[in-house]
Amino acid sequence: MTSEKPERLLSLDIFRGMTVAAMILVNNPGSWTDIYAPLQHASWHGCTPTDWIFPFFLFIVGVAITLSLQKRKERGDKDLVLPILKRAGILFFLGLFLNGFPFFDLSQIRIPGVLQRIAIVYLATALLFLKTSWKTQGTIAAALLLFYWAIMTLIPVPGIGKPGLEPTNNLAAWLDSLLLPGHLWAKSKVWDPEGLLSTIPAISSAIIGILLGHWLNSQKDSATKASWIFIFANVCLAIGLIWDTVFPINKNLWTSSYVLYTGGIALHIFGMCYWISDVKGYTFWTKPFLVYGSNAITVFFLSGILARLLGVLWIVGESGQKISWKLYLYESLFSSWLSPINASLGWAITQVLLWLFLMWILYIKKIFIKI
Numbered sequence: 001m002t003s004e005k006p007e008r009l010l011s012l013d014i015f016r017g018m019t020v021a022a023m024i025l026v027n028n029p030g031s032w033t034d035i036y037a038p039l040q041h042a043s044w045h046g047c048t049p050t051d052w053i054f055p056f057f058l059f060i061v062g063v064a065i066t067l068s069l070q071k072r073k074e075r076g077d078k079d080l081v082l083p084i085l086k087r088a089g090i091l092f093f094l095g096l097f098l099n100g101f102p103f104f105d106l107s108q109i110r111i112p113g114v115l116q117r118i119a120i121v122y123l124a125t126a127l128l129f130l131k132t133s134w135k136t137q138g139t140i141a142a143a144l145l146l147f148y149w150a151i152m153t154l155i156p157v158p159g160i161g162k163p164g165l166e167p168t169n170n171l172a173a174w175l176d177s178l179l180l181p182g183h184l185w186a187k188s189k190v191w192d193p194e195g196l197l198s199t200i201p202a203i204s205s206a207i208i209g210i211l212l213g214h215w216l217n218s219q220k221d222s223a224t225k226a227s228w229i230f231i232f233a234n235v236c237l238a239i240g241l242i243w244d245t246v247f248p249i250n251k252n253l254w255t256s257s258y259v260l261y262t263g264g265i266a267l268h269i270f271g272m273c274y275w276i277s278d279v280k281g282y283t284f285w286t287k288p289f290l291v292y293g294s295n296a297i298t299v300f301f302l303s304g305i306l307a308r309l310l311g312v313l314w315i316v317g318e319s320g321q322k323i324s325w326k327l328y329l330y331e332s333l334f335s336s337w338l339s340p341i342n343a344s345l346g347w348a349i350t351q352v353l354l355w356l357f358l359m360w361i362l363y364i365k366k367i368f369i370k371i
Helices: 010-027 049-075 081-100 114-131 134-154 171-179 199-216 222-244 256-279 287-293 296-312 325-335 340-364
Strands: 314-316 322-324
Touching (some): 010 049, 010 287, 010 296, 010 340, 049 114, 049 256, 081 114, 081 296, 114 134, 114 296, 134 171, 134 199, 134 256, 199 222, 287 296, 287 340, 296 322, 296 325, 314 325, 322 325, 325 340
Antiparallel strands (some): 314 322
16 A cells, blocks of 8 residues: 555546546446436447546546656666566456356456556556656557558458448457357347457557656646647547448447547546646546546445346345346345436445445544455
């Protein structure tokens, strides 16, 4: 456990906290059949605000890499690779633990996952940051997006034929089912939204954050920095929307257009946080997000554990039948008096407030759990 550094970029923790709070909101509806449209993932092609959340995490990873490693890189520190490997390994293990909890059936445990992808992307981009210049990093990001577009749209899918971009006829799904049979997302079984091939363009999502970190570390004045953040954001959005016409924006495939589109939105939101909090100094509204942002991985992991426990721990209901604690609490506190969709939203908001309260305790005690 460590204390926050006073020189931290306030906007990064604010943006991280916003992202974590949004993640808890969309991951914890009272009922998966009653959800407001913006709080659902797009069914396939397309993008909702919920689809912004994961690329925002990777964008934040990229910014944090630059801000945390730049000075140590300039000093020529020699002990940087081992901590990177260790952190990536811990993140990957936590992801596997979360996927297996509480029964840990290794014969069908899901191997890909959110923390696993963060681990792989962090490892790749942190090492890239240490070994290359910002120009090389930008070139690699563009090359990965072009490479992914080419293989997904030009290479025939074995056993199917022509290239496709639908759930079961694309190259990424074929590779997932070939290499990870029985260990993929339970709802699809034959492909995974955090699969192997789609991790390639996800690296570019983090590199966008790394490039922003370079810009923030530059000697430009804060107004110039903020202005160009918005310009870069619009460039990413424009290219992403144009690319969408031939390579649709799609979270499950993590298409190149999706990377640029969500990267542009991330830059816009971060730019606003940066201008309001770090440049203008208006911080009266920031505390809830700082609380969440200061223990982001902790709340992500623990909220996932609690959600699983509430789903598998049982209680005997009034009818004498066993029901899960989640269903019991949900029916007692929300669905008994709210419409189905508002009851579902009420449960999700309660989860956000519950974890805000718990993380506030850690924040007050200056407990910041880092990996």
